[in-house]
Amino acid sequence: VSGSNGSVAVIPPGLEGVVVAETEIGDVRGLEGFYHYRQYSAVELASSRSLEEVWQLMYDGALPDAEGSRAFGQRTKELRTLPEVTSSTLDVISGHGAPLEVLRSAVSLLGAELAWRPIIDLSQTELLAQATQLCSLVPVALARCYRLRSGARPLPPRTDLGLAANYLWMLKGVEPDPASARAVEQYLMLVVDHGFNASTFVARTIASTGADLAACVCGAIGALSGPLHGGAPSRALDMLDEIADPARAGDYVRRVVGAGDRIMGFGHRVYKTDDPRSTFLQSVAEDLGAPLLPFAREVERAVERTLADLKPGRQLHANVEFYAGVVMDACGIPREMFTPTFACGRTIGWCAHILEQSRHNRLIRPSARYVGPPAPEPVPAAK
Numbered sequence: 065v066s067g068s069n070g071s072v073a074v075i076p077p078g079l080e081g082v083v084v085a086e087t088e089i090g091d092v093r094g095l096e097g098f099y100h101y102r103q104y105s106a107v108e109l110a111s112s113r114s115l116e117e118v119w120q121l122m123y124d125g126a127l128p129d130a131e132g133s134r135a136f137g138q139r140t141k142e143l144r145t146l147p148e149v150t151s152s153t154l155d156v157i158s159g160h161g162a163p164l165e166v167l168r169s170a171v172s173l174l175g176a177e178l179a180w181r182p183i184i185d186l187s188q189t190e191l192l193a194q195a196t197q198l199c200s201l202v203p204v205a206l207a208r209c210y211r212l213r214s215g216a217r218p219l220p221p222r223t224d225l226g227l228a229a230n231y232l233w234m235l236k237g238v239e240p241d242p243a244s245a246r247a248v249e250q251y252l253m254l255v256v257d258h259g260f261n262a263s264t265f266v267a268r269t270i271a272s273t274g275a276d277l278a279a280c281v282c283g284a285i286g287a288l289s290g291p292l293h294g295g296a297p298s299r300a301l302d303m304l305d306e307i308a309d310p311a312r313a314g315d316y317v318r319r320v321v322g323a324g325d326r327i328m329g330f331g332h333r334v335y336k337t338d339d340p341r342s343t344f345l346q347s348v349a350e351d352l353g354a355p356l357l358p359f360a361r362e363v364e365r366a367v368e369r370t371l372a373d374l375k376p377g378r379q380l381h382a383n384v385e386f387y388a389g390v391v392m393d394a395c396g397i398p399r400e401m402f403t404p405t406f407a408c409g410r411t412i413g414w415c416a417h418i419l420e421q422s423r424h425n426r427l428i429r430p431s432a433r434y435v436g437p438p439a440p441e442p443v444p445a446a447k
């Protein structure tokens with residue numbers, strides 16, 4: 065393939081394995097089944113730290129000390145009030161479309177209402193302040209949207225709870241039990257970042273044009289909504305419902321794969337071994353006593369066996385989405401909120417990447433190989 069500057073490159077479909085940027089934020093090692101945020105194992109962070117501490121690590125490059133952690137936690141709690149126009153518009157639009165579509169619209173509106181200027185015109189301090197506010201408001205907007213959709217009275221945010229516990233409170237309106245709040249927090253920590261996935265790439269591409277933060281995050285939400293990226297966890301639970309009995313899992317897989325479709329919650333572009341997020345979420349589900357866990361494990365084994373048979377050598381294992389649904393279901397998060405909950409965590413990672421992109425920016429503008437009819441051909445006269 066010849067680029068416009070005469071360089072030659074072979075393009076794998078889906079850009080698999082192509083390095084398109086340098087980052088200090090984190091990485092995924094697919095063959096080892098390992099991923100990290102900065103220099104720390106993401107799974108270890110999720111087992112021993114708070115979401116707010118991981119959030120600071122992603123933004124600042126270092127874990128905070130006790131005072132820094134307390135001060136940041138307090139600041140994020142004070143940023144939970146949705147501005148007037150965004151809040152009242154949510155009241156109107158929440159019943160229309162899926163919650164993630166509503167969120168995409170709310171983020172767009174938020175940027176307009178708060179007069180977020182193009183990133184190219186902002187200092188890092190200004191962009192950091194906007195990013196912190198956005199990440200604090202995404203769960204608040206989603207919980208409000210869910211309450212309105214289900215005919216319940218929206219609840220005001222609380223300032224005595226961490227992000228995860230406040231999200232659960234605002235969704236369900238009951239005091240979150242500590243085990244569920246911690247499980248949701250751990251899930252959110254696990255999904256903060258994951259290499260150059262599609263939505264992160266989109267966020268960085270938009271940031272590279274110098275557009276505003278809301279534009280970057282709206283694009284990323286759009287990418288995340290696709291079932292091949294973040295839209296799979298509710299479909300994975302739908303699949304468990306449909307299978308109903310592990311003995312039927314093999315037939316189910318043969319039917320779906322035979323029809324040319326994918327088994328949701330299985331396979332990954334980078335992991336060619338167990339997905340460490342799936343392994344950790346199983347232990348979270350175990351601690352919670354998640355009702356669906358034993359059944360899900362049986363189905364997982366049967367699906368893996370059948371996929372190994374149908375697609376030998378492809379290494380198709382359960383990914384993060386499969387057990388995410390099991391954990392969220394045990395915490396009382398409704399199915400339609402699974403992918404939106406994923407977005408609550410991933411917004412932190414998107415913002416870290418947007419900040420990094422803006423610090424060392426060059427417009428992302430790749431090329432495509434033209435494979436149409438030879439040009440130029442004379443333009444036929446209009447008939």
Ligand SMILES: CC(C)(COP(=O)(O)OP(=O)(O)OC[C@H]1O[C@@H](n2cnc3c(N)ncnc32)[C@H](O)[C@@H]1OP(=O)(O)O)[C@@H](O)C(=O)NCCC(=O)NCCS
Pocket residue numbers: 078291292293294296321325326327328329330331332333334371375378380383384385
């Ligand atoms: C995540 C995903 C998009 C990665 O796909 P990818 O890297 O592009 O993998 P490919 O499409 O190259 O697939 C390689 C082979 O495995 C098969 N495969 C991959 N995932 C599969 C799945 N979930 N079910 C059935 N077959 C699958 C493909 O059909 C392909 O088979 P082939 O070589 O006979 O054509 C893919 O595994 C998938 O669609 N999974 C289901 C959706 C999901 O769970 N998404 C959440 C990801 S965290």
